[in-house]
Each structure stands twice: as structure tokens, then as C-alpha cells.
Amino acid sequence: MQQFIGAHAFPECKYSRPAYLEQALDLLNTDGEDSKVVAGCTDFIPAVRKGIWQFEPGIKLVDINSVQELQKIEIRENDLVLGAAVKLSDLVNSHKVQEYAAILSQAAEEMGSLQVRNSGTIGGNLSTASPAADTAPPLLALSAKIRIQGRHTDKFLSLEEFFTAPGCTLLQPGELLTEIHIPLRANLGRMERCKLGLRNAFTISIISQAVWIEIEDTQVKRARIALGAVAPTCMRAEQAENFLTGKEISPSSAGKCAEIVSREVKPITDLRASESYRRKMAAVLTRRLLLRCAQSSHANN
Ligand SMILES: Cc1cc2nc3c(=O)[nH]c(=O)nc-3n(C[C@H](O)[C@H](O)[C@H](O)COP(=O)(O)OP(=O)(O)OC[C@H]3O[C@@H](n4cnc5c(N)ncnc54)[C@H](O)[C@@H]3O)c2cc1C
Structure with missing residues (x-):
């Protein structure tokens, strides 16, 4: 039986919730099968409900909310590193983000409602590539770089390079936005x-x-x-x-x-x-x- 979300039928899908990055990348790379990453689903569900995003039956949904490597907020060498699945509310509450990237923390505090901030992620906000994505201006101002990983790729890009058009990025099928790096010197x-x-x-x-x-x-x-x-x-x-x-x-x-x-x-x-x-x-x-x-x-x- 088909599940309905709003007016649109959601196709039969295969849902998985990997615990580690390697598993997530493997799931996204099964040849010939369509797959879709989901995190907080605060962009995904409204887009499916409105029929903006449509999928073929059999689509594989890879939920990255439990991927441990993507939940971190840590100092690594000269950067504040944010995992892509860090919630917007964590950006608001984290002392490290407040100390090194105060404008990002403040921007997150004004996004959506508490429910949206408790589900929505920084990686989802950037990957949707809305021209109005509220985490992007602070990250651009702070010279942030993003890390993109696939089973055979691992690269860093500036945000200017990452966004190519409304709703479009340089993310390729099978790739994940995994980390956001903010130079610590930004707080000088x-x-x-x-x-x-x-x-x-x-x-x-x-x-x-x-x-x-x-x-x-x-x-x-x-x-x-x-x-x-x-x-x-x-x-x-x-x-x-x-x-x-x-x-x-x-x-x-x-x-x-x-x-x-x-x-x-x-x-x-x-x-x-x-x-x-x-x-x-x-x-x-x-x-x-x-x-x-x-x-x-x-x-x-
Ligand atoms: C009521 C409401 C209010 C909102 N208010 C605001 C606001 O004030 N400001 C604002 O900027 N946004 C707002 N949003 C939009 C949304 O909440 C944010 O963009 C949120 O950060 C999206 O994150 P998510 O984890 O929910 O993404 P999802 O919906 O899970 O995913 C969004 C897209 O990104 C992709 N994706 C997610 N994570 C990754 C990843 N790590 N690597 C590759 N692709 C990935 C998914 O495949 C999908 O295409 C609002 C949304 C709602 C419903």
C-alpha cells in the first residue's frame, strides 16, 4: 500500500539508518539503484508533499541522523569542525560555535521554530542550496570550507564553489557533504x-x-x-x-x-x-x- 504525504503518494522505498560514515557511503553507492540522503527532513518532507521532489518506486532513503562521524562539533588543528548532521539547535547551544563562529550561532537561533531547529541540520540547509539558506552568509563571511566524501572521493571546497545555481551544488550522486570547517582565526x-x-x-x-x-x-x-x-x-x-x-x-x-x-x-x-x-x-x-x-x-x- 502506498503511503501518502499530503496530496502526493510517497513511492515504496527502502529505508536505512547507518551508524557509520563508511556504511552510509556504501549504501549510497549501490550501482544502478536510486538513492536519496535524508537528515532532518525539514526540506525533504515539504518538497515531497508539494510534488517538487518526486521519486521512482524502490528509491533507497539513507537517513544520516545516526552516523556518528557527522554529529561532531570539535576543534581539529586550526579549524572548528562541524559534522553535517549537527542540528541547528546544537549550533545555537554549542559553546565552541558561540566562541569561534558567533554569527553562525545567532543565525541558527532565528531559523524556523524550535521543532525545525531540533530536526534540521546544517548539512541539509547547505545541500538544499536555497539562495535564502540562513547558515550560508555567516559561513561565507567566516571563510568556511566544506568537505565532500564519496566511496572514492574526498575533497574540500569553498562555499562559493559549492553553490552553482538555486537548488544546485557540486554534490555528485553517491557523495555526502560530511563536514564544515571554519578557521579558528575567524574569531580574531x-x-x-x-x-x-x-x-x-x-x-x-x-x-x-x-x-x-x-x-x-x-x-x-x-x-x-x-x-x-x-x-x-x-x-x-x-x-x-x-x-x-x-x-x-x-x-x-x-x-x-x-x-x-x-x-x-x-x-x-x-x-x-x-x-x-x-x-x-x-x-x-x-x-x-x-x-x-x-x-x-x-x-x-
Ligand atoms: C517551517 C520551516 C521553517 C524553516 N525556516 C527556515 C529558516 O528560517 N531559514 C532557513 O535557512 N531554512 C529554513 N527552513 C528550511 C530547513 O529547515 C533547513 O534548510 C534545514 O536546515 C534543512 O536540513 P534538514 O536536515 O532538515 O534537511 P533534509 O530535509 O533532510 O534534506 C534537505 C536536502 O539536503 C540533502 N542533504 C541533507 N543532508 C545532506 C548531506 N549531509 N550531504 C548531502 N546531501 C544532504 C537531502 O538529500 C535533501 O536534498 C525551514 C523549514 C521549515 C519546514
């Missing part, structure tokens, strides 16, 4: 982020933004400005970053940098906001976040 910089939605909570971003800057002798040594929901993929505003480098952050330089960001973004008009509103808000938020970074820099000098 100032970081700020914010999310603008139609409501304060439980809402998809109209725009989300994260800024990371390293200041030396009052001047910006390095800057990373990352935005979500204003382009086909989460993006960095590299021209604005280059403009800022070597400058002191003041209302004037922050304002000019904000103008550059508003020209660099490539938003669309959709249900939530118009293209021109998103462009204007990209400028407003850039200025605001840069001045906040400058203030925290003065406070710490």
Missing part, C-alpha cells in the same frame, strides 16, 4: 549579521547578511561581506570588500561601501519583496553592520 575579526524577513521569527529571509572584518591600526586589513536571498546563490560582495580594504571604517566609507554592495547584488522580485527594495536594504544593512563592527572594534581597543 569583528563579525556582525542580521536577517530581514516579513516577521521577526519563523520566516524566510527577504535578505540576510553577514560581515567579517579584521582591523589593524584602525584600518581594515581584510573584509568579507556575504549576502543571502539577493542573488541566485548566496554570494560575497567582492568589489565592496576590495573597496573597504586599507580604509578606516567611518560613516562615509561605510556609506560608499554600501552603495557598491547595492550595485553588486542581483536580486529578483518575488512574493516577499521587490528587486529595488532588496537592493536598498542591502545598502542599509551593509552600512549598519560595518558601523557595528567598527564600534565593537573601538570597544575592544
Whole structure:
């Protein structure tokens, strides 16, 4: 008998819940059989219900929630390493994430509801590759890299490389996003982020933004400005970053940098906001976040 999820019949599937990464990779690599990774299912179930994702009968579902290697939050050499199956609520509560990647922890706290955060994972949020994925701007700002593993592959990519188009990534069949690496030196910089939605909570971003800057002798040594929901993929505003480098952050330089960001973004008009509103808000938020970074820099000098 077929199981119905919402209006759509879910095909007969073979469900497995491996305990180790090697088993998960083996399950994903059985030649000729379709397989699908699932984690918290907070993107998966709504997409199946709406008929956006459809599968042939016999599909193999590989649930990675019990894979031990994917649950870790640990310091390894010079990186904070997050397993891909780490829950959003763990990002909120982890002292290590709060210490080394505060903007990621804060972003996770504003995602969905408590139930969604207790099920949804960081790996699922990145793999869905929504332009509005809220963990992506902080991770881009913090220079995070992701690790992708298959039975015969093991590679690191920057997030800029990973996202190729809305809903598309460089993940190949049989591969898993296994880890997110955030350099520990990221916490030497100032970081700020914010999310603008139609409501304060439980809402998809109209725009989300994260800024990371390293200041030396009052001047910006390095800057990373990352935005979500204003382009086909989460993006960095590299021209604005280059403009800022070597400058002191003041209302004037922050304002000019904000103008550059508003020209660099490539938003669309959709249900939530118009293209021109998103462009204007990209400028407003850039200025605001840069001045906040400058203030925290003065406070710490
Ligand atoms: C009510 C509600 C509110 C939400 N609010 C927000 C919000 O505020 N901000 C936001 O950004 N998102 C939000 N989401 C979306 C969703 O909760 C997140 O994207 C979540 O992090 C997805 O993780 P998951 O573990 O549930 O992914 P799943 O649904 O299990 O999987 C999503 C996709 O990623 C793939 N996948 C999962 N893990 C891996 C992996 N390790 N390697 C390779 N592929 C993998 C799956 O095959 C699938 O294609 C919301 C969703 C709901 C239902």
C-alpha cells in the first residue's frame, strides 16, 4: 500500500539508518539503484508533499541522523569542525560555535521554530542550496570550507564553489557533504549579521547578511561581506570588500561601501519583496553592520 504525504503518494522505498560514515557511503553507492540522503527532513518532507521532489518506486532513503562521524562539533588543528548532521539547535547551544563562529550561532537561533531547529541540520540547509539558506552568509563571511566524501572521493571546497545555481551544488550522486570547517582565526575579526524577513521569527529571509572584518591600526586589513536571498546563490560582495580594504571604517566609507554592495547584488522580485527594495536594504544593512563592527572594534581597543 502506498503511503501518502499530503496530496502526493510517497513511492515504496527502502529505508536505512547507518551508524557509520563508511556504511552510509556504501549504501549510497549501490550501482544502478536510486538513492536519496535524508537528515532532518525539514526540506525533504515539504518538497515531497508539494510534488517538487518526486521519486521512482524502490528509491533507497539513507537517513544520516545516526552516523556518528557527522554529529561532531570539535576543534581539529586550526579549524572548528562541524559534522553535517549537527542540528541547528546544537549550533545555537554549542559553546565552541558561540566562541569561534558567533554569527553562525545567532543565525541558527532565528531559523524556523524550535521543532525545525531540533530536526534540521546544517548539512541539509547547505545541500538544499536555497539562495535564502540562513547558515550560508555567516559561513561565507567566516571563510568556511566544506568537505565532500564519496566511496572514492574526498575533497574540500569553498562555499562559493559549492553553490552553482538555486537548488544546485557540486554534490555528485553517491557523495555526502560530511563536514564544515571554519578557521579558528575567524574569531580574531569583528563579525556582525542580521536577517530581514516579513516577521521577526519563523520566516524566510527577504535578505540576510553577514560581515567579517579584521582591523589593524584602525584600518581594515581584510573584509568579507556575504549576502543571502539577493542573488541566485548566496554570494560575497567582492568589489565592496576590495573597496573597504586599507580604509578606516567611518560613516562615509561605510556609506560608499554600501552603495557598491547595492550595485553588486542581483536580486529578483518575488512574493516577499521587490528587486529595488532588496537592493536598498542591502545598502542599509551593509552600512549598519560595518558601523557595528567598527564600534565593537573601538570597544575592544
Ligand atoms: C517551517 C520551516 C521553517 C524553516 N525556516 C527556515 C529558516 O528560517 N531559514 C532557513 O535557512 N531554512 C529554513 N527552513 C528550511 C530547513 O529547515 C533547513 O534548510 C534545514 O536546515 C534543512 O536540513 P534538514 O536536515 O532538515 O534537511 P533534509 O530535509 O533532510 O534534506 C534537505 C536536502 O539536503 C540533502 N542533504 C541533507 N543532508 C545532506 C548531506 N549531509 N550531504 C548531502 N546531501 C544532504 C537531502 O538529500 C535533501 O536534498 C525551514 C523549514 C521549515 C519546514
